[in-house]
Amino acid sequence: MTDPSPLSSLSSALAEVVARTAPSIVSVRSHRFRSTGFVWKSGLIVTADEALADEGEVEIGLPDGGTTTATIAGRDHTTDIALLRADIASAPVRLATTVPPLGALAIVVATNRDTPSAALGMVSASGKSWRSLRGGDIDARIELDVRLRGSQQGGLALDASGQAFGMAVLGPRRVLVIPTATIERVAAQLETRGRIARGYLGLGLQPVRLDDGIGAMVMNVDKAGPSAAAGIRQGDVIVAVNDQKLSGVRALSRTLGPSSVGAVIDVAVRRGGEPASFRVTVAERPET
Structure with missing residues (x-):
């Protein structure tokens, strides 16, 4: 029996990375909006604020095909991070603090219209902290050369080893990643206070x-x-x-x-x- 080709090995490794992460990924439905979220802590889901409706009920599509309702624990428009509370048993994601280097492979694990999805791309920019147009402090500048639909916003960005380094969102003319350090800082304040002090x-x-x-x-x-x-x-x-x-x-x-x-x-x-x-x-x- 011949050894698997390098491409076959890479394909199997990527599929394994996605399979490990998918159980912690959920779909988020609010009014006419569709997006993705991930389990940050037990009963707490992080998603993209910009893809979350301003009012109305929020419904979570679970990995097993079921649904549950969620409440908004807090949201921060300036960093594009929203925190939801829901009765969900999925295991939380382990977020890595590393920032991937320029040119590294990146995988976005998300949902597309309530169906699990994945996209493969490359880190097209990796740099220092920056401030968003809305005044939010983002701990690292990470851009991905990858194509995402609106419903995939809020998906997890992973490196080739499967470590999650942030949340993928749609920026002006590019896909941005809100890095782990920003998520941990902002989500912790939203959990305890429901808002970010300004x-x-x-x-x-x-x-x-x-x-x-x-x-x-x-x-x-x-x-x-x-x-x-x-x-x-x-x-x-x-x-x-x-x-x-x-x-x-x-x-x-x-x-x-x-x-x-x-x-x-x-x-x-x-x-x-x-x-x-x-x-x-x-x-x-x-x-x-």
């Missing part, structure tokens, strides 16, 4: 163009917020924060991540054309 200045801002750069005009002030307490008023124009010129309202919002809560910042403004400075203690954004 910084809050209590200001409604409008970008304005100045002779020497960009400013942010204060359109309204939360009377109970930290900026009002510091003395900032409607009509002030913010020009710098901590001696750094303002590059835009969105850029300012992105600095108000979880680590900003409780920090004291120096806010430079122009009031009636005259410079003024205020020290603001960043508060936690109210749930509403």
Whole structure:
């Protein structure tokens, strides 16, 4: 009997990797949305937030073909992570902390319209931490050269040895992976608090163009917020924060991540054309 060819060996190894992971993969149905999730802890499922409806019942398709309902334990739009609670006996996935190198093979194990699925591709980008357009801190930049359908969002990304290194989601023109470190950090907070703390200045801002750069005009002030307490008023124009010129309202919002809560910042403004400075203690954004 001849030895199996290298391709045959590779095919068998990939099939074995998928078979080991599939029992922890579920389908997620919410309103008209379909996506994938995986068992993070007993009774807790991680899925892609962007593929989860804003309201209505959530139904989980189990690996054995059965279904169960789930409730939303918490969700974070900025990192695209949502956590669901469900009565499910499937074993949790073991997430690896490694970040795969550029060019490594990657397998995405997911569901497609409630049917188990798998896709093979390559790590097309592997780099340092980055911040999403919505202001979420992602611990590593991982992109995959793989084709995924919308219902496969939330599937597990595995390396060739079968280690799960993150969750596959659809980004702008590419497939991104939310890495293990981000999932563990965010999901743990969603489990205990149901939300991720974000910084809050209590200001409604409008970008304005100045002779020497960009400013942010204060359109309204939360009377109970930290900026009002510091003395900032409607009509002030913010020009710098901590001696750094303002590059835009969105850029300012992105600095108000979880680590900003409780920090004291120096806010430079122009009031009636005259410079003024205020020290603001960043508060936690109210749930509403």
